[in-house]
Amino acid sequence: MNAKKIPDIIVGRLPVYLRALQRMADMGLKTTSSQELGEHVGISAAQIRKDISQFGEFGKQGTGYSIEFLLDKLREILKVDRIWDVVVVGAGDVGHALANYQGFQDRGFRVAAIFDNDKAKVGQKIGKFVVEDTETMVEKIKSAGIKIAMITVPASAAQEVADKLVQAGVRAILNYAPISLNVPNNVRVQYIDPSTHLQRMTFYL
Amino acid sequence: MNAKKIPDIIVGRLPVYLRALQRMADMGLKTTSSQELGEHVGISAAQIRKDISQFGEFGKQGTGYSIEFLLDKLREILKVDRIWDVVVVGAGDVGHALANYQGFQDRGFRVAAIFDNDKAKVGQKIGKFVVEDTETMVEKIKSAGIKIAMITVPASAAQEVADKLVQAGVRAILNYAPISLNVPNNVRVQYIDPSTHLQRMTFYL
């Protein structure tokens, strides 16, 4: 489908462009240039043009890019021109925050369920969700065809949860547990670990 | 101090090595090799040796690296051989989760205060913290000499908060608001946006 192989690093920048364009659209802007978009996201104009041109000729010489058109194209490329169901595993503070998070709206995602293995938590209400038992998780994910999960359990349990998710057919994992996960090649993992992110900056202090 | 300029991309991998080594130490292991460490974090052995060798000769031919020794060195390099005070701005669900987060322990950080501009939230208790008024923030950060902040306010308020933080002397910002921040060159920003992270993976689904 994608003629040439798109480098990972380019795919990684597209959501940033998408977010900035969405913001411009919200502000009522109609068109932008690689120059202007670059200033917003801190990336050179040349690189933005190169990145976007991997997927087609979406701009016009002299006038730049139609924001709405480019938004549509980027959503299509990133496959967020639809709504993906996502499950949360772990009903602690982070799981709680994610279940209530309004920021998935309009970005292509919707929390579908939240699981925990603690019987004391199972059955509890979190926002509009009822915490479900991890024991039923694989079956539920399989039958619902869910492909995306977020792990918010302690590090000690994270690999085990990841194994179950993979078994259930999940293909993309957002991991909040502070540990590197071992998954098959066809499964993607993204890591969110505040301490790790902070440690990337203390070097420069 | 650092003889040659260390590339950003290398600095970014060090916290991942640190985390894996900490885990190995917790498991009671004494030594490791670039090979073994690489398998844990999904990075080639050659790259790990190259990265580490930027800072000194920390290994021994034939036997590899002493985990404790390498931990000490990495903590020193990343400047997390001390405890950094960090402030949280925004007392919503994410701010709440961060204020209670146990994962900063032993990673070099400690939440020192949490601020919000909503008078209804000011004075409320969150774990062991009392939410403080954003109006007092700049003064407090300055007098405490705090250099690190986490922003968990809505996107619409994030740039304004960032400006205040910079004014207060903050040099490292972990931004949970879904927006690119504009800050001076001497201030670092790391971004945590679950939707953006998820969108990096949907491309491959």
Next chain:
DNA sequence: TAGATTGTTAATCGATTAACAATC
């Protein structure tokens, strides 16, 4: 000693930037 593994060099690979013809 024999085996293992580092630190480093050189080769390869990939990403970014600069520049500009094409064209709206």
Next chain:
DNA sequence: TAGATTGTTAATCGATTAACAATC
């Protein structure tokens, strides 16, 4: 038309990998 900005090429820059002498 004149001015602006794209898409693309070639040049540059930087990162990764492979290989191996050094040595524990």
